[in-house]
Amino acid sequence: MIGLLDLLILMIVIVCGIAAISIKDLLGAAILFSAYSFMMCLLWAIMGAVDVAFTEASVGAGVSTVLFVAAVFHTTRRTKD
Amino acid sequence: MRLFALIIVSGCGFLLIYGTADFPRWADPAAPACTHVSDYYIEKSEEQTCVPNIVTAILADYRGYDTMFETTVIFGAGVACFFLLRNYRRKAPEFRLYRHVPTGITFRIEKGGKFPDDSAEFKRIDSLWTPQDIIIETAVRLLIPFIQIFALYVIAHGHHSPGGGFQGGVILGASIILFAISKDLRSAITRIGEQTSGLLCSTGVFVYVGTGTLCLLLGANFLDYGALAGLFHSTTAMARSHGIMIVEIGVGISVMAVMVCLYYIISSAGNMDEGL
Amino acid sequence: MDELLSPILSKYNYWVYITLMMIGLYAMIAKSNLVKKIIGMNILQTAVILFYVSIGAKQGATIPIIRHGHEGAAAHAVRAADYINPLPHVLMLTAIVVSVATLGVALALAIRIYRQYGTLEEDDIATRITGDIRKSP
Numbered sequence: 001m002i003g004l005l006d007l008l009i010l011m012i013v014i015v016c017g018i019a020a021i022s023i024k025d026l027l028g029a030a031i032l033f034s035a036y037s038f039m040m041c042l043l044w045a046i047m048g049a050v051d052v053a054f055t056e057a058s059v060g061a062g063v064s065t066v067l068f069v070a071a072v073f074h075t076t077r078r079t080k081d
Numbered sequence: 082m083r084l085f086a087l088i089i090v091s092g093c094g095f096l097l098i099y100g101t102a103d104f105p106r107w108a109d110p111a112a113p114a115c116t117h118v119s120d121y122y123i124e125k126s127e128e129q130t131c132v133p134n135i136v137t138a139i140l141a142d143y144r145g146y147d148t149m150f151e152t153t154v155i156f157g158a159g160v161a162c163f164f165l166l167r168n169y170r171r172k173a174p175e176f177r178l179y180r181h182v183p184t185g186i187t188f189r190i191e192k193g194g195k196f197p198d199d200s201a202e203f204k205r206i207d208s209l210w211t212p213q214d215i216i217i218e219t220a221v222r223l224l225i226p227f228i229q230i231f232a233l234y235v236i237a238h239g240h241h242s243p244g245g246g247f248q249g250g251v252i253l254g255a256s257i258i259l260f261a262i263s264k265d266l267r268s269a270i271t272r273i274g275e276q277t278s279g280l281l282c283s284t285g286v287f288v289y290v291g292t293g294t295l296c297l298l299l300g301a302n303f304l305d306y307g308a309l310a311g312l313f314h315s316t317t318a319m320a321r322s323h324g325i326m327i328v329e330i331g332v333g334i335s336v337m338a339v340m341v342c343l344y345y346i347i348s349s350a351g352n353m354d355e356g357l
Numbered sequence: 358m359d360e361l362l363s364p365i366l367s368k369y370n371y372w373v374y375i376t377l378m379m380i381g382l383y384a385m386i387a388k389s390n391l392v393k394k395i396i397g398m399n400i401l402q403t404a405v406i407l408f409y410v411s412i413g414a415k416q417g418a419t420i421p422i423i424r425h426g427h428e429g430a431a432a433h434a435v436r437a438a439d440y441i442n443p444l445p446h447v448l449m450l451t452a453i454v455v456s457v458a459t460l461g462v463a464l465a466l467a468i469r470i471y472r473q474y475g476t477l478e479e480d481d482i483a484t485r486i487t488g489d490i491r492k493s494p
Binding site: 082083085086087089090091093094097098101102104106107109112114115118119120122123124127133134135136139140144147148151154155157158159161162165166241242243247336339343346347350 | 367368370371372375376378379382383386387389411412413414415416420421422423425434435436437440442443444445446447448450451454455458459461462464465466468469472
Binding site: 050053054055063070 | 344
């Protein structure tokens with residue numbers, strides 16, 4: 001039975017995930033994906049996987065977001081779906 | 082298309098949920114995933130490798146092959162991005178923008194005109210120019226040495242605390258990306274050019290494979306660091322710990338160079354000219 | 358009623374992970390924008406990693422870094438039940454690094470496609486590709 005904090009962060013993760021794929025602005029999607037990554041990192045830190053959490057924090061909430069923003073900068077920002 | 086996707090997704094999800102009926106209780110110590118080999122790793126890794134962080138010991142020693150090919154995969158991704166986007170045959174740009182620093186006037190020089198050299202008076206600016214913020218620039222200049230020292234600490238202390246080669250390498254790469262974002266891409270390219278980062282990518286993989294080959298040349302199996310005990314004049318366990326250290330340094334170098342390469346290529350869309 | 362409720366209460370965390378995986382899979386299939394597809398791929402990857410890492414948890418155990426007593430007791434035995442299972446963590450470290458490599462290549466492909474066709478929507482790209490095929494001899 002996992003605790004209350006786990007449940008709260010899982011709910012935030014699901015909300016961030018659904019929002020990141022439904023929003024119509026690609027820059028907003030990149031930032032929401034960064035928040036999703038960061039919540040995942042917290043989840044793993046709670047479960048005791050400290051190495052995995054460290055890697056996800058540096059890679060997901062750091063480099064991955066910058067690459068997304070750079071790609072959106074060179075393509076279009078609006079999407080119709 | 083959406084209805085089709087919904088049907089597939091709910092079918093797949095239902096099958097997976099049906100499969101969880103056979104799972105053991107969560108966090109059960111007697112679950113099949115937690116017995117057999119991982120008990121051996123937990124109990125024996127400290128005395129066989131002198132490394133308290135079990136994850137680092139497994140990653141670089143017991144499962145060293147996987148980590149070697151993972152480093153190769155990351156190197157391959159850097160090479161793939163280079164081949165996809167790097168634009169050597171680009172025609173000369175239509176115009177360039179220069180700024181006369183003492184007076185603040187912005188020039189626009191069309192193609193065919195003479196471009197001034199980079200000096201203290203004429204500074205080249207990007208076509209999508211935003212004002213350089215002196216606060217951000219100064220704060221980043223103060224922070225970057227500390228970020229890099231922390232990254233080196235993470236690599237070196239991977240034996241005793243969470244960390245290791247990948248994490249430290251990514252943080253090192255992120256410090257250079259931070260510098261490129263706060264100033265502009267050209268100043269970062271003058272510090273660490275694309276040839277240097279390409280060379281560093283392959284150096285990291287070389288260090289890893291070279292350590293394994295050295296163990297082979299000394300008479301043991303490939304990537305069996307115990308054979309280095311003669312070189313280091315220490316026990317087999319300490320030699321394995323040193324071998325893990327060398328390999329982590331190789332991984333760190335390679336990952337840093339690939340992160341820098343990826344950022345340069347994606348943010349300038351292959352031109353290495355102007356960036357974010 | 359109780360035997361209906363107890364499997365749900367003990368397994369619902371797996372169901373949440375499966376929901377996340379299905380969200381990512383739906384985005385990869387149903388969305389027509391390429392960047393949304395890439396985001397869906399990453400959501401699927403991190404959800405799978407979450408599932409694997411949750412397998413390694415053990416009740417009442419600590420992180421997999423061996424505590425040292427004072428040096429005299431260095432020969433004290435390490436009990437496997439005190440530390441959580443480190444093997445899924447090792448495998449998932451590789452998975453995270455591979456996922457960022459895949460992300461870099463996917464974004465480079467998206468930029469290249471945009472440069473060639475001028476759009477990132479999948480149906481428009483398909484229309485332009487067939488238009489090009491009809492035009493060329």
